[in-house]
Amino acid sequence: DVKVTQSSRYLVKRTGEKVFLECVQDMDHENMFWYRQDPGLGLRLIYFSYDVKMKEKGDIPEGYSVSREKKERFSLILESASTNQTSMYLCASRSQGVASGANVLTFGAGSRLTVL
Amino acid sequence: AQSVTQPDIHITVSEGASLELRCNYSYGATPYLFWYVQSPGQGLQLLLKYFSGDTLVQGIKGFEAEFKRSQSSFNLRKPSVHWSDAAEYFCAVRIYGGATNKLIFGTGTLLAVQP
Numbered sequence: 169d170v171k172v173t174q175s176s177r178y179l180v181k182r183t184g185e186k187v188f189l190e191c192v193q194d195m196d197h198e199n200m201f202w203y204r205q206d207p208g209l210g211l212r213l214i215y216f217s218y219d220v221k222m223k224e225k226g227d228i229p230e231g232y233s234v235s236r237e238k239k240e241r242f243s244l245i246l247e248s249a250s251t252n253q254t255s256m257y258l259c260a261s262r263s264q265g266v267a268s269g270a271n272v273l274t275f276g277a278g279s280r281l282t283v284l
Numbered sequence: 285a286q287s288v289t290q291p292d293i294h295i296t297v298s299e300g301a302s303l304e305l306r307c308n309y310s311y312g313a314t315p316y317l318f319w320y321v322q323s324p325g326q327g328l329q330l331l332l333k334y335f336s337g338d339t340l341v342q343g344i345k346g347f348e349a350e351f352k353r354s355q356s357s358f359n360l361r362k363p364s365v366h367w368s369d370a371a372e373y374f375c376a377v378r379i380y381g382g383a384t385n386k387l388i389f390g391t392g393t394l395l396a397v398q399p
Binding site for chain 2 (some may be wrong): 211
């Protein structure tokens with residue numbers, strides 16, 4: 169089975185701190201995604217990457233940046249954390265192919281971030 | 285604009301009762317549609333997907349969904365709910381954006397199951 173691992177399940181940070189959220193997948197997937205999940209708002213796409221060193225903004229990229237230096241790893245960076253970035257962050261990956269298994273996202277368990 | 289609407293924020297059903305969760309989408313092209321489930325403290329797990337062909341699709345855990353193009357709907361159903369089905373359910377549609385496609389999710393429906 170594809171595994172998507174988010175190393176930090178729970179984080180507590182202070183306003184203004186720089187925060188790194190790490191995500192690693194083990195199935196050689198080309199595409200990786202970062203979503204933010206908030207009650208009543210569902211999942212909103214922050215950034216995605218379709219290949220190494222490639223990235224595209226999602227629907228809510230403000231206040232975030234990403235890094236994809238290796239195919240298996242996709243990092244979400246909060247340059248200066250703010251209280252309104254308190255949320256659950258979900259990473260996902262997917263193969264780029266045309267087979268039926270493509271287009272299906274596999275999610276990590278999530279990283280719950282609290283910014284004080 | 286592309287969007288997914290789940291009109292029911294919260295639903296409570298009795299164990300053994302039937303279930304239908306509603307999903308409507310807005311997308312100009314042929315949609316790829318998905319239902320995911322999220323148990324407390326977990327990531328999302330794929331329940332089922334529709335790409336083409338038979339409009340009634342079967343998924344895991346006894347769930348099924350029916351694609352109705354005329355109604356722009358993709359409702360999720362289960363004939364008999366189990367207590368372990370209590371979770372949050374998300375409908376999603378694939379859209380093309382930039383160099384690849386991406387999923388747009390609905391706001392979710394939280395299912396509670398009464399004994």
